[in-house]
Amino acid sequence: MSSVSVDAWMQEASTVITANAERLTELDSAIGDGDHGTNLTRGFRAVIEALAAAEDELPPGRRLILAGKTLVSKVGGASGPLWGTALRRAGRSVGDAALDGPALADALDAALAGVVELGSAEVGDKTMVDALTPATQALRTAVEAGEPLADAITAAADAAAEGARSTVPLQARKGRASYLGERSIGHEDPGAASTVLIITALGRALEG
């Protein structure tokens, strides 16, 4: 039964975030302060350093917690605490078990709950929640339908992408973009865009 390697996930996430840093910064310039790409690039690079230094025996859940705490310690801004909390809650949910389909579904549920608890955003507020929520739901649905993990992740990634696209016509009600009022309409939310990348990265972190 396949599962996700935490280290590989974080490595893939770092790679794809770094490769998309300029685009994320552009999105965050249209409706923000132009730092989202730099923030997450810094954060995920620190995460893979921290994981590389961790003991090989450290279980997946603890690895996710370490990743989350690293993001909190290195990123700042809004996305640091939000993704930091997401990964910490995911890690607590996973514990020592392998990150198979059901564990990943629980992990994403916990991650989303953490983000919503901290940031109070709802779907439609034009934030990362607009991508993370459908992704979480799609993964849950696919896993419960017995689909292979790779397909479940693909469904989650597609749902995330659709969710990110859905933020374009929205007026922001949370975060810095909300200061722009109607002027936030017509632009994709940077946090949603980066969520697509992070979720999609799961698909390249499968093992076993």
Add this chain to the structure above:
Amino acid sequence: MSSVSVDAWMQEASTVITANAERLTELDSAIGDGDHGTNLTRGFRAVIEALAAAEDELPPGRRLILAGKTLVSKVGGASGPLWGTALRRAGRSVGDAALDGPALADALDAALAGVVELGSAEVGDKTMVDALTPATQALRTAVEAGEPLADAITAAADAAAEGARSTVPLQARKGRASYLGERSIGHEDPGAASTVLIITALGRALEG
């Protein structure tokens, strides 16, 4: 015998300086601080106001002195004291007499002497002196040759223009342009350019 009306000269000078303010500022931007056009525009406008308020009986020499003192009081920079001194010395030289050919030649001699005394510039230093010196000489030559005042002024204006053009290839040795060293080469000196305008204006101030 014709002579120059001081008030008409100053009025014409003001008109043509104002009309060329942007060009003078451009020249002073290439090799200076971009204020020459504004400086002289301000100065000559104040001069015509002062002359308009002066008593009609005030003789030409005193009118020139008033013009010079007004320039000193209103312009600042390098061109204020220089043209202010020029007109004051010219006025002292003219006294109560009319500004006919010989008087104008003496007046320009005195003006030039004042500028050189104050600023210590020589021909070839890339300053207003490069235009005023040939203009003064040309007027003197024409007057002593018995030419009509209008023709003498035209000769002076042509000489001034030739002198201003001669500043283009020079490296400045006085004034702000001298800070640029070799980079001042290839640009016309703004003070020489405005001198052409002021001398040429004499030609539209003839009376009698």
Add this chain to the structure above:
Amino acid sequence: MATSSMRKLLNDPENVVRESLAGLAVAHGDILTVDLATQIVVRADAPRSGKVALVSGGGAGHEPMHGGFVGRGMLDAACPGAVFTSPVPDQMLAATTAVDGGAGVVHIVKNYTGDVMNFKLAAEDAADEGIEVESVLIDDDVAVQDSLYTAGRRGVGATVLAEKLAGAAAERGDDVAAVAGIARRVNERARSFGIALSSCIPPSAGKPIFDLPAGEMEVGIGIHGEPGRRREPLGTAREVAAELVEAVVSDLAPADGAEVLVFTNSMGGTPLLELYVLHGEIERELTERGLRPARRLVGPFITSLEMAGASLTVLELDDELAALWDAPVHTAALRWGV
């Protein structure tokens, strides 16, 4: 973006905050110290035993805020994050423990999602260590409505005033509740509004955050370089002053004839020659409304890198706040009475 493609004096843009802090440290070693590892700025004589300590922080790029406000009579410590990025809880905890004098610590938190979240995590960490932290939220910007449909009003110019006034209260020996109370009073009785004539260029972005043609202005801006509420043609200084004063005063609703502190701030790229023109117009507008400027602060104090623009903060004074304003302060950016 290569350093040399920007009109900036930098080495590697990734190191700009650390290197700037190093320069701050050598320039002002008499009043502050910098821990380059944690990236915090601490008052040189910290901790001051028995005194309530004041800590603030935020993204870099707003200098002199907050590092330039560390010293006697104002902040005990400041935490700069990356440019326009809230600092991390680790910094805030390090700063808090460094300055804790046993009388409690007040965190001055500007109302931005990131600042609020990071300071919240830090306050929890401090509580774990037994340090009493009182957090004060600053949300003086009138450009944004505080509603269910926004992230709330931004903390801008009143932050500077709160840091000075609460700092003076701490210096005179007030307890933590009273110091926090002063900061909250400042927040309640001050309002701000700003306009931009240009964007700004974060070093890591390498280009302006948005495009603003000459002759137009962004109205209702924050301090992180994001676009404002709307774009308008740029008017005269008199017209801009009228717009700033109307926005601030109509929201603040001060008492008739109230004495006020007028804080006319340059966003960084507007030179003093122009700022004083604007300030003169602002005072004229205020006095025409019957208000009485009794204290002033004019200059670049809460900035957005090289952004051309200005903001107005008006604080309704009372005798106590006026006395706290006049109290001695010794920081890199504000100094009097010492």
Add this chain to the structure above:
Amino acid sequence: MATSSMRKLLNDPENVVRESLAGLAVAHGDILTVDLATQIVVRADAPRSGKVALVSGGGAGHEPMHGGFVGRGMLDAACPGAVFTSPVPDQMLAATTAVDGGAGVVHIVKNYTGDVMNFKLAAEDAADEGIEVESVLIDDDVAVQDSLYTAGRRGVGATVLAEKLAGAAAERGDDVAAVAGIARRVNERARSFGIALSSCIPPSAGKPIFDLPAGEMEVGIGIHGEPGRRREPLGTAREVAAELVEAVVSDLAPADGAEVLVFTNSMGGTPLLELYVLHGEIERELTERGLRPARRLVGPFITSLEMAGASLTVLELDDELAALWDAPVHTAALRWGV
């Protein structure tokens, strides 16, 4: 050029200096007064009977210089001309008579053709009125050679230091020769050099004085927005610092291990975040050469409107100059000890 076509906060550009002075007057009415008719800035408690008075002036556009340096311990009066244009003798005479305390007046004159000529005329006018004027020429810029083929070295950053140090000497009761002597000593023992990353836009011109693409710098600039000695690719802050320090120190030739005052100045458009990066590099360069920074001044103090760029002034200190630097000063731009 219509006001609204420039990224500037102004009314009619023709009135910018007068209106800026009006704003300065209301903002700092506790320490200075402004005569809008003559356009001079005067210390509020002038004339100070028995004290040598210090007067300076120059074009507007360099704020806070000189109006922001009027007050106790520094200038008694300042005369601003039009932007980048030397003031007129009438202003200087009005200022001189306003502050004459019967002990003589020192004119601090920056070495520019216009400044020198206008101050010279004013000194003659003052002599006519029986006021003893001692004129001190400041020509600290190393970028230009002082020779028969130039108008001499420009007066730049050392002007600020001379005004502070001579101002302190006057405040402590020195006679006019001694006060002038302090200013001259500063001029002899200080050198400056500057670079620009952008031009600036005088309100009456409406556009930049010259074009400077990003990634290039003008080296060896003055303060009036004119181009520098040469154009070079823009390097890192470390490289720029090395160039500034080399130019200044090689010309100044201070004693081994000398204590120095380091004045790292923003030309107006370079934000503090970057200025402190540069300052840190400058201090490193200086200490590597065995010099000992003992006093610092970092910020925008002698500017060219919104020009991005920086200049360095290094003054070789002695005990007396250090003590005069530390003496109280109360102006809009510099304040300590009061």
